[in-house]
Amino acid sequence: MSDDNILSQRFEIRGGDFSNAGKASTSIKEILQEIGIDPSIIIRASIASYEAEMNVVMYAQRGSLTLNITPEKLHFKLEDDGPGIENIELAMKEGFSTATDKMREMGFGAGMGLPNIKKNADKFEIFSRPGQGTSLDITFFLNETE
Amino acid sequence: MSQYFHSIRIDPEKCNGRMKCMRICPTQAIRVRDGKAVIIEEKCIDCGECITVCPHNAIIPLTDPFGESARFRHTVVLPSPALYAQFGREILPEKILSGMKKLGFDDTYDLAYTCGEVSFAIQEYLREYKGPKPLISNVCPTVVRLIQVKYPALIDQVIPINTPRELAAREIKRNKSKTLGLREEDIGTFYLTPCPVKMISIRQPAEKGKSHIDGAIAISDIYGPLLSAMEDIENRSCQEALKNICILGIGWAMVGGICRTLRLKNSLAVSGLSEILKVFNDMERGRLKNIDFIEAYSCHQGCVGGSLTVENLYMSYNKILKLVETLEFEQIKACPDIREVRKLYKENYFFIEGKLEPRPLKPLDKDLTKAIKKRKEKEDIHESLPKIDCGACGAPTCLAFAEDVVKGEAELTDCIFKLPQKFTELSQELLELLKKSASARAIKFNIKETPDKKD
Numbered sequence A: 001m002s003d004d005n006i007l008s009q010r011f012e013i014r015g016g017d018f019s020n021a022g023k024a025s026t027s028i029k030e031i032l033q034e035i036g037i038d039p040s041i042i043i044r045a046s047i048a049s050y051e052a053e054m055n056v057v058m059y060a061q062r063g064s065l066t067l068n069i070t071p072e073k074l075h076f077k078l079e080d081d082g083p084g085i086e087n088i089e090l091a092m093k094e095g096f097s098t099a100t101d102k103m104r105e106m107g108f109g110a111g112m113g114l115p116n117i118k119k120n121a122d123k124f125e126i127f128s129r130p131g132q133g134t135s136l137d138i139t140f141f142l143n144e145t146e
Numbered sequence B: 001m002s003q004y005f006h007s008i009r010i011d012p013e014k015c016n017g018r019m020k021c022m023r024i025c026p027t028q029a030i031r032v033r034d035g036k037a038v039i040i041e042e043k044c045i046d047c048g049e050c051i052t053v054c055p056h057n058a059i060i061p062l063t064d065p066f067g068e069s070a071r072f073r074h075t076v077v078l079p080s081p082a083l084y085a086q087f088g089r090e091i092l093p094e095k096i097l098s099g100m101k102k103l104g105f106d107d108t109y110d111l112a113y114t115c116g117e118v119s120f121a122i123q124e125y126l127r128e129y130k131g132p133k134p135l136i137s138n139v140c141p142t143v144v145r146l147i148q149v150k151y152p153a154l155i156d157q158v159i160p161i162n163t164p165r166e167l168a169a170r171e172i173k174r175n176k177s178k179t180l181g182l183r184e185e186d187i188g189t190f191y192l193t194p195c196p197v198k199m200i201s202i203r204q205p206a207e208k209g210k211s212h213i214d215g216a217i218a219i220s221d222i223y224g225p226l227l228s229a230m231e232d233i234e235n236r237s238c239q240e241a242l243k244n245i246c247i248l249g250i251g252w253a254m255v256g257g258i259c260r261t262l263r264l265k266n267s268l269a270v271s272g273l274s275e276i277l278k279v280f281n282d283m284e285r286g287r288l289k290n291i292d293f294i295e296a297y298s299c300h301q302g303c304v305g306g307s308l309t310v311e312n313l314y315m316s317y318n319k320i321l322k323l324v325e326t327l328e329f330e331q332i333k334a335c336p337d338i339r340e341v342r343k344l345y346k347e348n349y350f351f352i353e354g355k356l357e358p359r360p361l362k363p364l365d366k367d368l369t370k371a372i373k374k375r376k377e378k379e380d381i382h383e384s385l386p387k388i389d390c391g392a393c394g395a396p397t398c399l400a401f402a403e404d405v406v407k408g409e410a411e412l413t414d415c416i417f418k419l420p421q422k423f424t425e426l427s428q429e430l431l432e433l434l435k436k437s438a439s440a441r442a443i444k445f446n447i448k449e450t451p452d453k454k455d
Helices: A023-034 A039-059 A101-105 A113-120 B020-024 B051-054 B081-085 B093-102 B110-126 B141-150 B153-155 B164-180 B197-203 B219-229 B236-244 B247-253 B258-264 B273-284 B313-330 B338-348 B368-384 B398-406 B418-454
Strands: A007-014 A062-069 A075-080 A125-129 A135-140 B008-010 B030-033 B034-038 B058-063 B074-079 B187-193 B213-219 B267-271 B292-296
Touching: A007 A023, A007 A039, A007 B034, A007 B093, A007 B368, A023 A039, A039 A062, A039 A075, A039 A113, A039 B008, A039 B153, A039 B273, A113 B141, B020 B030, B020 B051, B034 B398, B074 B081, B074 B093, B074 B164, B081 B093, B081 B110, B081 B247, B081 B313, B093 B236, B093 B368, B110 B164, B110 B247, B110 B258, B110 B338, B141 B153, B141 B197, B141 B273, B153 B197, B153 B273, B164 B187, B187 B197, B197 B213, B197 B338, B213 B219, B219 B292, B236 B313, B247 B258, B247 B313, B258 B292, B258 B313, B267 B273, B273 B292, B273 B418
Parallel strands: B074 B187, B187 B213, B267 B292
Antiparallel strands: A007 A062, A062 A075, A075 A135, A125 A135, B008 B058, B030 B034
């Protein structure tokens, strides 16, 4: 496929920067609306990108969200330098959270983040090791046949 | 014919191209072309922000002129409760309604009562509703349009209960036609409006139904005549004058009024478009946990802040608040009978007559592959621009300009920063041409000279 058919954009995310949290997902939503992605996919993608962005803000020093769109699929790649996840299976359970009290006070850390991303995405992959950060691959298919 | 009706029009004679409207427009729906402001119809949500900032009064709200009522055999005026906030504290709703009658309307109708009925209907709907929350009030047509255009995913959370003005107008036409023996179309219902957007909800209801209101008159147009009409009407004692006023309905004029009078604890009352955007963004992300109901108005402080009102919006907010407090204190309960409302609710009396559909903006291209390509072009163009949003090109921001160029609605050289670059390119080209022509001349000269040199 020629490069012309891929729209890529990278957003840097700063850990702990709650006042700017959510800006990447807002920009992404606007891009998706501009190119005319189906509204039902936009809402799922917005929730997934927001949850993923918030995870970086909450647990890592820095990270990035890279958006790749082709006529076939929409893909988010998240990478962060956070503490990593010891037990991925446990982290994927609804209600499990390692959030601090401060995060909970702000309404985060209900243990719904990762399961919510998985629920909304068409394909979801997570790679993480303690001390080595976390990376997520989140995919949405744009053609209904897939 | 254009697809969308709008409640504002720009008068090109008066427009001086000062760009104040272009800069304030929250949906970037205004461009300045050839020194005149133009509206991009698909983007405009009729908030009326542009009317207030125009230094030349070139943006005209398309309300009906006062006195338009002659074609009807019987006329009824329904003032928005925001009208009650336009005069001093001692002037109570009853006096204002009497004043309206003196201005030539056959009858007046206090909308606060229907607002009260609708408050109860909303309460019923909230109680029965099992879908995703929070629900959003549809009282402000700008907010409804904002959702249709920018937040189509939230559309099912807009309460499908009709607005008080529509319900009241329908009821008036039905009842009056019976008691007066007239046809419904002979009865003119006029809404006294605090903002121009109500005009579009009458001419082109968002849910594609039919409006029962025949015209909308600006509060600011009737303010002067009404003030003099009220001069010789005596003030009655407070209790006497307020005994028929529905507390549930009075609150509709100010932000938070519905929540307060219904005692909805898990609710948000939001006013001002920039604030609404923040709340809706959070809502889309699922951040509004435990909230059942959102009351949102595009104008600050609610309808009392509409662009067609006269009184300072903080003063009028305070007047409504004071009225609500007085009614609470005096324990005046001139509200509709809730059992009656429940009965009507079950008969679907309160529901909107059509269905609210999303109205998303046109994408850069219908074809996804082309749209992606254009989005990349837009990004590249934007990168090459100064990003100072000077507006000299006629677009509110460099990003909006980049989009206009990609859509073929503007030329890159409309950017004054691109002009010197274009000059450099052109002069370079010119220089090349000059060089070429110079050498051509030299050759020509040589050819001529050659025979002489032979000697």
